[in-house]
Amino acid sequence: MKIIDEVKDAKSIGIGGHLRPDGDCVGSVMGLYLYLTKALPDVRVDVYLEKPADIFDCIRDVDKIRTDLAADMTYDVFIAMDCNAERLGPVETMFQKAGKRINIDHHISNQGCGDINILDPESSSTCELLYGLLEKELIDEAIAKALYIGLIHDTGVFKYSNTSPKTLHLAAELIAFGFDFSKIIDETFYEKTYMQSQIMGRAILESVRFLGGRCIVSMVSKKTMNFYQAEPKDLDGIVNQLRIVKGVECAIFMYEADSMEYKVSMRSNGEVDVAAIAVLFGGGGHVRAAGCYMKGTYHDAINNLSVHIEEQLRARGRLGSTENVSRDH
DSSP: OOHHHHHTTOSEEEEEOOSSOOHHHHHHHHHHHHHHHHHOTTSEEEEEOSOOOGGGGGSTTGGGOBOOTTOOOOOSEEEEESSOGGGGGGGHHHHHHSSEEEEEEOOTTOOOOSSEEEEOTTSSSHHHHHHTTSOGGGOOHHHHHHHHHHHHHHHTTTTSTTOOHHHHHHHHHHHTTOOOHHHHHIIIIIOOOHHHHHHHHHHHHTOEEETTTTEEEEEEOHHHHHHHTOOGGGGTTHHHHHHTSTTOSEEEEEEEEETTEEEEEEEESSSSOHHHHHHHTTOEEOSSEEEEEEESOHHHHHHHHHHHHHHHHHHTTOSOTTSOOOOOO
């Protein structure tokens, strides 16, 4: 199917993505926005997101994103990208009252929340899934660039296990449009400000290994974030850096989102299904990359997560019966 067939009769279209948008979320909503405004120039198309990180300013028309997430507007069609309805935050109200609701996502935990659900957990990213829904003759350099950004962010620049031959073929098609793909990788994925590098260094320095060294965890408190004048988007990349510590099967990073509430990100090297664990705490994601929110103390959160991580590691023979599995932090 092509997305244009589902929206061609609409006079107004809304697009939204999840709170704290990452590269795939920003790339997919903006790729779709640029496509629809080109394909349907007489139709009102609005895109709603929390303000993306400045690294995504290279995407054309990113300044058109509406951050008034509780806008009082009823759309003929509303499209939820890269998430289910609950993760839309205040935008969920607009999604639910739209004439037609479309959900496009690749997360395995998403069971579909629209009148039309286009879900494919085999796709590396929502951008990869979206590419197949667009008419190829309408894709231009700006659209290709937005999709490529989502592709590199959700595949870790093509090194995560969700990267497939299809993903790499798509990347080749996208870079054929002529944008500076190497610069995009550096500026949106690797490059850090001095402050971001400092807070990442501190998080790594204060990390703790447990479950016999198979798991590693670090946390950044509100006090620390205030000291560095850091925002949640400044913490991107920390959990992936923890994941590549030798001997680690599962990495956990969390930051204090509110008093006694933590945003938890988990990454796995293959032996732990972190999506299954995240779902138990109201979150979701992929087998090797997932997240959730948890209430309580930092130690409560780690103890609650480690029970399920340990269970999976033992089932896979990654922990011996007498191995040190201390959860003392």
